[in-house]
Amino acid sequence: MNDGVLVIDRKGIVQIINPEYTRITGVTADIIGKSLASYRPGAQLPTILKEGKSRVGVFRKNENREYVVDMAPILVKGEVIGAVSVCKSLTEVHKLSRELERQNEKVVELERQMSSLYSVRYTFKDIIGQDPRLMKRIEVTQKASVSNLPILIQGESGTGKELFAQAIHEASHRRNKPFIPVNCSAIPANLMESELFGYAAGTFTGAVKDGKAGLFEMANEGTLFLDEIGDLPFDVQAKLLRVLEEGRIRRIGEAEERKVDVRIVAATHRDLEHLVTKNYFRGDLFYRLNVVALHIPPLRERKGDIPAIIQTFLPTHQPYKVDEETMRFLKLYDWPGNIRELKNVIDYAAVMAEEETISLRHLPEILRKQSMDVFVEQEHRHATLSDLVSEAEKEYMLNILTRFGNSTKERQKVADILGVSLATLYNKMKKHNITS
Ligand SMILES: Nc1ncnc2c1ncn2[C@@H]1O[C@H](COP(=O)(O)OP(=O)(O)OP(=O)(O)O)[C@@H](O)[C@H]1O
Numbered sequence: 001m002n003d004g005v006l007v008i009d010r011k012g013i014v015q016i017i018n019p020e021y022t023r024i025t026g027v028t029a030d031i032i033g034k035s036l037a038s039y040r041p042g043a044q045l046p047t048i049l050k051e052g053k054s055r056v057g058v059f060r061k062n063e064n065r066e067y068v069v070d071m072a073p074i075l076v077k078g079e080v081i082g083a084v085s086v087c088k089s090l091t092e093v094h095k096l097s098r099e100l101e102r103q104n105e106k107v108v109e110l111e112r113q114m115s116s117l118y119s120v121r122y123t124f125k126d127i128i129g130q131d132p133r134l135m136k137r138i139e140v141t142q143k144a145s146v147s148n149l150p151i152l153i154q155g156e157s158g159t160g161k162e163l164f165a166q167a168i169h170e171a172s173h174r175r176n177k178p179f180i181p182v183n184c185s186a187i188p189a190n191l192m193e194s195e196l197f198g199y200a201a202g203t204f205t206g207a208v209k210d211g212k213a214g215l216f217e218m219a220n221e222g223t224l225f226l227d228e229i230g231d232l233p234f235d236v237q238a239k240l241l242r243v244l245e246e247g248r249i250r251r252i253g254e255a256e257e258r259k260v261d262v263r264i265v266a267a268t269h270r271d272l273e274h275l276v277t278k279n280y281f282r283g284d285l286f287y288r289l290n291v292v293a294l295h296i297p298p299l300r301e302r303k304g305d306i307p308a309i310i311q312t313f314l315p316t317h318q319p320y321k322v323d324e325e326t327m328r329f330l331k332l333y334d335w336p337g338n339i340r341e342l343k344n345v346i347d348y349a350a351v352m353a354e355e356e357t358i359s360l361r362h363l364p365e366i367l368r369k370q371s372m373d374v375f376v377e378q379e380h381r382h383a384t385l386s387d388l389v390s391e392a393e394k395e396y397m398l399n400i401l402t403r404f405g406n407s408t409k410e411r412q413k414v415a416d417i418l419g420v421s422l423a424t425l426y427n428k429m430k431k432h433n434i435t436s
C-alpha cells in the first residue's frame, strides 16, 4: 500500500504497523505490543475504540511531517474488537502539486512558443508594389480571402508566395486561429500521409505512444498552407482530394473519421497545368485547389516597383539611400531570384556602404560581373527612336493584358484590341519578356 496503516486491538495495544506508516509518521515498528495511548499521548485512535465511530480527514502535524488520517473501529458482529488508522502524507501531496505547477508552467510556455511560431507576420499592407497587373491580382485575392475558397498561388521562386499566403490568412475570419505552413517538398514521401493526417496509437514502432494529430487537425478552424504543392507525391494527392471533398480526415490506423474545418492555400513555383498534362499532378486535385488562381508576376516584369521595394529593405536606423546610377543598374538586372534576391543584395550593400549611400561598388561582386558590361553599354548609348517605340509598345501591351485573363480566348480579345494577330501578340509578349 501507499498509505500508512496502524492497527490496535480492543485494549489499545498496537498489533500492526506497515513500513509506509513509519515513512509517513516516523513511528517505528518497536511500538508493536505496546499501548498506543502511553507510547503516543496525543493519539486519537484509543478514542475511536471507546466511541465506536470513525473519523476521516484528521490533519496531523509533528516536526516537519504533515499528514491526513482516517480512523475507523473494527467491528465483528457489532462488537468493537480494535481500531485502524490509515494515513496519507501531505508532504508528498505538496510535492506533487508543486510538480504539477511546474508542468503547467511548461505547458503555458510551450503554448506561447507554438503560437509565436505559427503567428502570421505579413498582411496585404506589407505587399509593396504599384504595378497595375499586381494591383489587380491583389484586389481579387483580397476579396477571396474573406471566403473559404481555396486559393492557388503560382509564381517563380522568391516572388512572395508565402507572403501572400500569410496575408490571405490575416485578412480572413480565421486570423486568430492557426496558420500552418507545410512544405510538401521537404517532407519525405513515405511520411507525408502521417504528417498530414496523423496516426493512431500503436501504429508504428518508435512512433509517439498515444498516436499523433496530423497537420490538418492542427490547422483546424485555421489555414493550412500547402507550399510546393507540385511536389506532393501522386498517391497522397488522391487522399488529399478526398479530404478536401469530404471535410473529414482519418488518422492512419484508425477506423473513425474526424471532422476538420480547414481553409487551403496552396503554392508552387512549377507550372501545375503543365504537370497535369504530363500526368504528374492529378487534374481533379488541380481544379479543386485552383478555385481562385493567383499568378504573381516575376520582378523583371514589374521593374517599376523596384525602388519602392528597395526602400522597405533599407535599414531604418540610418537615412540610407541608393544613388541614381545604382538604381538604374538594379532596374536593368533581370532578378532571376526575384524579391528574395533583391532583398539579399540590398542587405549586403547596406552593410558594405558605411556612408549611408549605396553605390555600385557596394553591390555583390557576382552581380556586378554579370551585368556591368550591359549596363555600361546602356549608360553610354542614347535611346534610339526604335527603343522608345518598343518601350511604349510594351507599356501599352501590359496595360491591355492586365484587363483580360490568360486563356486563349481572352488573349484573342487582347489581340483584337491591339489590332494584331494572336501569333503576333504572343511573339511580342515573348520579345518583351511578358510571361503571363
Ligand atoms: N511584394 C513584396 N513586398 C515586400 N517584400 C516582399 C514582397 N514579395 C516578397 N517579399 C519578400 O521576399 C522574400 C521572399 O518571399 P517568399 O518567401 O514569400 O517567396 P516565395 O515565392 O515563397 O519563394 P519560394 O518559391 O522560393 O519559396 C521574403 O523575404 C519576403 O518578405
Ligand SMILES: [Mg+2]
Residues within 6 Å of the ligand: 161, 162, 227
Ligand atoms: Mg516559399
